[in-house]
Amino acid sequence: MPLIAVDVIRGHDETHLTTLLDGIHDAVVEALAVPDTDRYQILTQHEPLEIRALDTGLGYTRSQNLTIIRVISKARPEAAKQRLYALIAQNLHARLGIGGDDIIISIAENTDADWSFGGGRAQFLTGDLPNTPDESTK
Amino acid sequence: MPLIAVDVIRGHDETHLTTLLDGIHDAVVEALAVPDTDRYQILTQHEPLEIRALDTGLGYTRSQNLTIIRVISKARPEAAKQRLYALIAQNLHARLGIGGDDIIISIAENTDADWSFGGGRAQFLTGDLPNTPDESTK
Amino acid sequence: MPLIAVDVIRGHDETHLTTLLDGIHDAVVEALAVPDTDRYQILTQHEPLEIRALDTGLGYTRSQNLTIIRVISKARPEAAKQRLYALIAQNLHARLGIGGDDIIISIAENTDADWSFGGGRAQFLTGDLPNTPDESTK
Numbered sequence: 001m002p003l004i005a006v007d008v009i010r011g012h013d014e015t016h017l018t019t020l021l022d023g024i025h026d027a028v029v030e031a032l033a034v035p036d037t038d039r040y041q042i043l044t045q046h047e048p049l050e051i052r053a054l055d056t057g058l059g060y061t062r063s064q065n066l067t068i069i070r071v072i073s074k075a076r077p078e079a080a081k082q083r084l085y086a087l088i089a090q091n092l093h094a095r096l097g098i099g100g101d102d103i104i105i106s107i108a109e110n111t112d113a114d115w116s117f118g119g120g121r122a123q124f125l126t127g128d129l130p131n132t133p134d135e136s137t138k
Numbered sequence: 139m140p141l142i143a144v145d146v147i148r149g150h151d152e153t154h155l156t157t158l159l160d161g162i163h164d165a166v167v168e169a170l171a172v173p174d175t176d177r178y179q180i181l182t183q184h185e186p187l188e189i190r191a192l193d194t195g196l197g198y199t200r201s202q203n204l205t206i207i208r209v210i211s212k213a214r215p216e217a218a219k220q221r222l223y224a225l226i227a228q229n230l231h232a233r234l235g236i237g238g239d240d241i242i243i244s245i246a247e248n249t250d251a252d253w254s255f256g257g258g259r260a261q262f263l264t265g266d267l268p269n270t271p272d273e274s275t276k
Numbered sequence: 277m278p279l280i281a282v283d284v285i286r287g288h289d290e291t292h293l294t295t296l297l298d299g300i301h302d303a304v305v306e307a308l309a310v311p312d313t314d315r316y317q318i319l320t321q322h323e324p325l326e327i328r329a330l331d332t333g334l335g336y337t338r339s340q341n342l343t344i345i346r347v348i349s350k351a352r353p354e355a356a357k358q359r360l361y362a363l364i365a366q367n368l369h370a371r372l373g374i375g376g377d378d379i380i381i382s383i384a385e386n387t388d389a390d391w392s393f394g395g396g397r398a399q400f401l402t403g404d405l406p407n408t409p410d411e412s413t414k
Contacts, residue, residue: 001332003346003382007180014325021328037333040380042283042344043326049152050181052159056139057175058266060256068180070141070210072346072382078251082260089258100257104178106141106210107252113354114383118336119376120365122358128334145318187290188319190297194277195313196404198394206318208279208348216389220398227396238395242316244279244348245390 001115002028002073003040009064010045016096017043023095024069027087031080032073053104060101067098071107074115074124081107139253140166140211141178147202148183154234155181161233162207165225169218170211191242198239205236209245212253212262219245277391278304278349279316285340286321292372293319299371300345303363307356308349329380336377343374347383350391350400357383 004024012020025039053062069088076084085105092098112124112131123129142162150158163177191200207226214222223243230236250262250269261267280300288296301315329338345364352360361381368374388400388407399405 001382003344003380017325025328035333037330039328039330040344041328042320042322044180044182044320044322045326046180046182049155050183052163052177052179054175054177056255056261056267057173058255058261068141068178072384078260078263081251082263085254085260086258100259103254103256103258104141105254106139106248108210108246108248108384109252110382110384113357114385116361116379116381117332117334118379120362120379121376122354122361123332123334125354125358129332182318182320184318184320187293188321190301190315190317192313192315194393194399194405195311196393196399206279206316216398216401219389220401223392223398224396238397241392241394241396242279243392244277244386246348246384246386247390 001034001038001040001117002032002071004028004042004072005070006041006043007051007068007070008043008045009048009051009066011064012045017045019095020067020092020098023091024088027084027091031084031087032076033080063099063102065096065098065102067092067103069103069105071105073107073109074111075109076107139172139176139178139255140170140209142166142180142210143208144179144181145189145206145208146181146183147186147189147204149202150183155183157233158205158230158236161229162226165222165229169222169225170214171218201237201240203234203236203240205230205241207241207243209243211245211247212249213247214245277310277314277316277393278308278347280304280318280348281346282317282319283327283344283346284319284321285324285327285342287340288321293321295371296343296368296374299367300364303360303367307360307363308352309356339375339378341372341374341378343368343379345379345381347381349383349385350387351385352383
């Protein structure tokens with residue numbers, strides 16, 4: 001947790017994709033203060049015609065580097081979310097030259113009962129995992 | 139915003155898929171009163187065995203035109219959601235002959251802090267984008 | 277409802293995938309007390325590099341059988357969610373030998389207004405479908 005779906009346009013090599021996923025993960029670890037082993041990512045590569053992303057009039061120009069990131073997470077403070085957005089943009093620019101124009105992020109929140117990380121157990125309910133400190137800032 | 143994932147069965151040509159995405163987008167613009175540039179769509183094409191859709195006893199017969207639409211959006215009034223469902227069905231029938239039996243839609247809501255449309259910024263928090271009028275009807 | 281996205285690593289045959297989807301569905305029917313026709317599943321198969329799943333320090337070892345299950349559902353009691361996790365793990369182990377180490381599940385909740393199962397109608401609002409008894413336990 002969080003669980004992160006990343007959608008990109010097909011055409012990047014394995015090194016690029018690995019660096020992309022690593023850059024997103026490092027931002028998650030720092031912004032949300034989760035352990036490095038808290039990594040759950042699903043990448044899907046698309047034909048160009050399968051992705052449509054305009055800009056709501058904000059002036060962004062999308063390119064073949066377009067990266068759409070959907071996050072499912074327990075509740076997080078607004079400041080942590082803003083830090084997450086900034087760090088993802090920073091990491092992907094520094095490591096891959098992906099511009100901020102190409103990064104779209106959306107978060108959906110759920111609760112302790114909504115996660116099972118293995119063994120058919122709800123680890124936040126059973127005590128296998130502690131409630132995160134972030135939860136108290138809701 | 140909204141961000142819309144569309145899942146279909148592989149076998150349609152590019153014109154069909156483009157018309158499909160356009161029809162869904164036009165319904166979003168009209169029902170949710172968003173600008174035409176508020177377009178964020180991710181299409182995934184599947185082998186037939188990858189999609190299972192029955193009907194909860196409602197009497198629908200699904201075909202190769204089955205279209206499953208998952209919407210992530212800030213809060214919207216019930217009436218706007220119902221208008222969205224009706225307009226999607228109307229547009230896809232008028233433009234592609236897709237019957238209402240083949241259209242399944244699910245919405246998940248999030249909040250202002252949960253969106254970044256580019257540049258690592260949370261545009262609904264920074265003032266780059268205004269809160270939508272719909273928000274006040276929650 | 278619920279609508280279930282299942283992500284796996286490519287390499288399993290059709291029989292395996294069908295058994296997988298059936299096992300998840302049977303768990304849903306039993307744990308959430310929905311009719312057998314309440315089946316909405318989207319499977320996506322991935323290259324190994326597209327999926328990254330560690331274990332949050334819980335000691336799980338992920339294999340090629342890794343199965344990530346994302347559920348969208350109306351509100352469900354905690355006990356029903358825990359039963360769902362346990363039954364999915366039980367069914368996939370019994371029928372396919374998939375270990376609990378390979379099963380990750382995340383739920384996101386929505387409401388009556390957020391579903392259209394066909395015909396452009398919101399069946400939980402129109403009365404075509406009754407509110408589920410589970411809803412009253414929120």
